[in-house]
Amino acid sequence: MRILMIIGSLRTGSFNRQIAERAMEIIGNRADVSILDYHDIPFMNQDIEYPAPDSIQHVRKDVLDADGIWIFSPEYNYSIPGVLKNLLDWLSRPLVKGDPERRTAMTGKAVTLSGAGGRSGASNARKRLSELLLFMKARQMEGEETSVALTPEEFSSDTVAFSDELLAKLGDQAERFLKFIAE
Numbered sequence: 001m002r003i004l005m006i007i008g009s010l011r012t013g014s015f016n017r018q019i020a021e022r023a024m025e026i027i028g029n030r031a032d033v034s035i036l037d038y039h040d041i042p043f044m045n046q047d048i049e050y051p052a053p054d055s056i057q058h059v060r061k062d063v064l065d066a067d068g069i070w071i072f073s074p075e076y077n078y079s080i081p082g083v084l085k086n087l088l089d090w091l092s093r094p095l096v097k098g099d100p101e102r103r104t105a106m107t108g109k110a111v112t113l114s115g116a117g118g119r120s121g122a123s124n125a126r127k128r129l130s131e132l133l134l135f136m137k138a139r140q141m142e143g144e145e146t147s148v149a150l151t152p153e154e155f156s157s158d159t160v161a162f163s164d165e166l167l168a169k170l171g172d173q174a175e176r177f178l179k180f181i182a183e
């Protein structure tokens with residue numbers, strides 16, 4: 001089983017990346033897990049949409065090869081960070097120009113969401129991501145999402161403090177997602 005993690009932040013020390021990496025350890029050998037590298041994709045521009053640029057073909061292949069996608073995202077101004085929205089805009093487009101079924105790399109794909117941010121724990125971004133993924137016809141897992149409201153200490157140390165509660169939540173979400181993918 002393959003799980004592709006998508007981080008909604010390009011920041012090297014990203015809290016969301018730290019959490020994704022911990023989730024990867026928790027999943028262990030129960031799945032083949034990797035983190036999508038999409039730092040080099042262009043801004044969506046319909047002038048260059050077909051044929052899709054090489055960088056877009058690479059990310060689409062990684063998404064198509066995955067059985068499940070786990071998104072870890074911060075919240076920017078109550079919403080989805082622009083880099084992630086841009087990636088999802090590319091992934092929302094038909095693989096084949098003019099395809100009447102409009103099949104995309106995300107059609108029917110199993111997805112789950114988590115996020116770390118300020119007081120809201122990035123929950124506003126996840127609400128918008130849920131709407132977007134529904135519109136994109138992804139297959140989204142229901143139930144609790146791991147939501148991390150970072151403390152001032154975590155912000156100043158740039159390090160996530162993994163409490164037992166957070167590790168249990170990640171473990172539970174991983175467990176449920178592995179089952180959901182297999183359904």
Ligand SMILES: Cc1cc2nc3c(=O)[nH]c(=O)nc-3n(C[C@H](O)[C@H](O)[C@H](O)COP(=O)(O)O)c2cc1C
Nearest residue numbers: 009011014015016017074075076077078117118119
């Ligand atoms: C442009 C911008 C907008 C932000 N807006 C919000 C916000 O609306 N809510 C929030 O909780 N944090 C907000 N933040 C703070 C982020 O939660 C914080 O920078 C976090 O560390 C980003 O996640 P990362 O560590 O995974 O990169 C914002 C940060 C940036 C750069």
